[in-house]
Amino acid sequence: MIRKPLTIASLAVLTTCLGTMIVRAQDAGTYTTEEAGQAFKGRPYSPYAGRNFPARPLFGDTHLHTALSFDAGAAGARLGPRDAYRFAKGEEVVSSTGQPAKLSRPLDFLVVADHSDNMGWFTDFMAGKPEILRNAQAREWYDMIQSGRAGEAAWAIVVTFSQGKFPPDIIYQPGNPAYRSVWQSIISAAEEANDPGRFTAFIGYEWTSLSKGNNLHRNVIFRDGGEKAGLIEPYTTQPPIGSNNPRDLWKWLKNYEDKTGGDVLAIAHNGNLSNGTMFPIIESFTGKEIDRDYAEQRARWEVLYETTQMKGDGESHPFLSPNDEFANFETWDKGNLDLSAKKTPDMLEFEYTRSALKNGLKLEAKLGTNPYKFGLVGSTDSHTSLATADDDNFFGKISTAEPSPERWSHPFMTNPKLGLKIMGWETTASGYAAVWAQENTRASIFDAMKRRETYATTGPRMVVRFFGGFDFDDADANTRSPAIAGYTKGVPMGGDLGPAPKGKAPTFLVAALKDPISANLDRYQVVKGWLDSTGEAHEQVYDVAWSGDRKAGADGKLPPVGDTVDVANASWTNTIGAPELIAAWTDPDFDPAQRAFYYGRVLEIPTPRWTAYDAKYYGLKMGPEVTMKMQERAYTSPIWYTPAK
């Protein structure tokens, strides 16, 4: 074993790892027999030679809308997919409100995921496309707009579409030449932007299922290029061509793979606006308990879940996790997507990450398959073409919420009849998807997504490792090579642990490095969920690595890390917290007969929220109800433990 003092080191150290004499039998990546044989001959000078596990996380956004989305266009977005890619690659662009915008650093990948239904219709309509204006109804709307009645026209368009009464000859849906043209333009933009090794532009879209106002959206992502994705058109939701039922989407995904030989996956939208329907036990479409087929199909196609985004964070909820002092983070729990129905506490269990993972264990015990065995990502769901998740660079959810002195103080959504209102300040500058892929290519990133080797961040690009096994010990955490130990002795995030060897409990090697331009780290926690012998699910949050010499109190809680945030100046100092956290941790409460999952949660020290940056920039005084600081975080994909049958 190498002997290397545990000192503060560069970011690269953790992620690229130092060499050891350990046999790399479980090293991730593609090995030929010949290569593997050579690996046994001894350690080459370069500790990295011959290794092929992911060395650094790639950061991206799997959920970005452009002007081609019906609602984004109607909200004033004028930037298209090509602008979105330019921005994601680090170029400066001018936003739809005329403001220069640039990311702090380029992203590694982007999925332009425009809404499936009526994709591109709005932009074509507003441009006065003759094919649309030949229709009498469309002509009437257009003339209303031109004569100064844009508001009435907008309402008429939306209501007509919502009622399924859109003129069939102009609706943009599969089979319509205009729809195909829009889809091809999206593909073309992705193909142009895709730059293997440097930047990955995925072809994708958002299947826009809205059932009774409940958000059941899924982002569909293709591993393939235009030669295959161009053979189909996105699946929509309006019958008879489309459907709101996820089962129908899964059939469509299978048909795509069967037809093209390609690969595709779906990422479920953040479920907090689904009013209890995103992770059902009882299917909302049938009123029946989900069956094995549902479980198998969902597990096959929906390998990832978007746990955090601009419409709130969905990892946990204080009602469900009252003992978790960090559960109430950027919570949106007032209603469904259009606020047409109020949220009730009984819905929460079926729309938050942790409770879904717990119910997944129950369903697995019952059905033999866990439908909710998903990895975690964050993404923006921005409708501005600007994938911004940083609080000091937040361009809002929609174009009319781009930086302005008033965006915090006006309702983002409201339903006066039900007394529901979500204010502009409640939108969240979140999140990104981190993927442990070997290469920055469509294939490599997609494959990493399929094996759930991903984590979510609320914006900062911290580097997070999470390995599970039965043999990790303190020595593994005292090397500078957690990845080598991790891949050699265990499985990475998203993986499975089989039955425990007799007398052993799962051990986890956890490591995190701060984002170099963000805040220090507060703590690394492991969240465990398990099923007891009676079939009841439980959860526990463990602090496993933290900054400073804090000691847990009588309640078992670690004291807060402190707070250096200067709200008035929208600043903080890294005088508290730690730049890195690393530990080996053994589950102290393990029962080898109980199904369980474990995932990591990494917290930064408190930092200013985007509202504080707005207040500082514009000289605003916001109300006391406005959250001005926060603890950014990352959530790893779980590792599941399955006992012997």
Next chain:
Amino acid sequence: MGPGTNSPRGRFSRSRKLACAIAAAFTASLMAAAAVSEGRACGYDNPQTASQGFLNWLYPDSLYVIGAISREVAAGRLPLANFDQTGPDLFGRRFRLTATALEQFGKMLRAASSGPTQPSVSLVVVEPMLWARFDQGPDGMRTTVHLSGAQPGDLVLVAGEAVITEIAARRLTFGQATERGVVRLYGATSQIAQFLLSYSHVGASDGAFKISRKAMQSHPLRITSAELGCTPDHPEISFHDGENP
């Protein structure tokens, strides 16, 4: 509420009920956009009706005004709009302040008007999407506040509440506002040129008049129709200093 208001809350309520019943709008943002349907309602009536999205398409990049206002507020060159103040506005004070500023702006246009051939102008205050019109009446230019939109053929001005308030208070000239991008003009080249020549100095105190005259004259000479984005398919043009449409 302002003149011409036709019980917007009642109609909004019915529309909203319909929306909830069909439960099929795409997203909340779209619902917010849709709610602009109240013919003469504006953001002062109900903040949810303050949809600006269509404006950005109908008058291309007109929401650049928002970005320009944001920059000016951050730099301390514009105050916050009354519309942006939090808290209830039970007696419509904010609307009245803006309506008063628009009336005053209309008086200033009238005073500066050089003759009866001035183009009719529709102006939208972008934060609340409040429309006003300035046109020739029997006794000169007249002002109508709280309309459903622009009249066909009008020159269209897109501005912010604080912009109009500052001009009305003679702390900002129209020419300066145009230069800073906090007002944008849409119409035929001749309309824009005529308006700027006639009214760029509006809002000037005596000391600011020379500056505004200079600004007024520079734009039409420097920018050609083509540069302003005139196309047969899209007759609206944008007047914005330094822009290359």
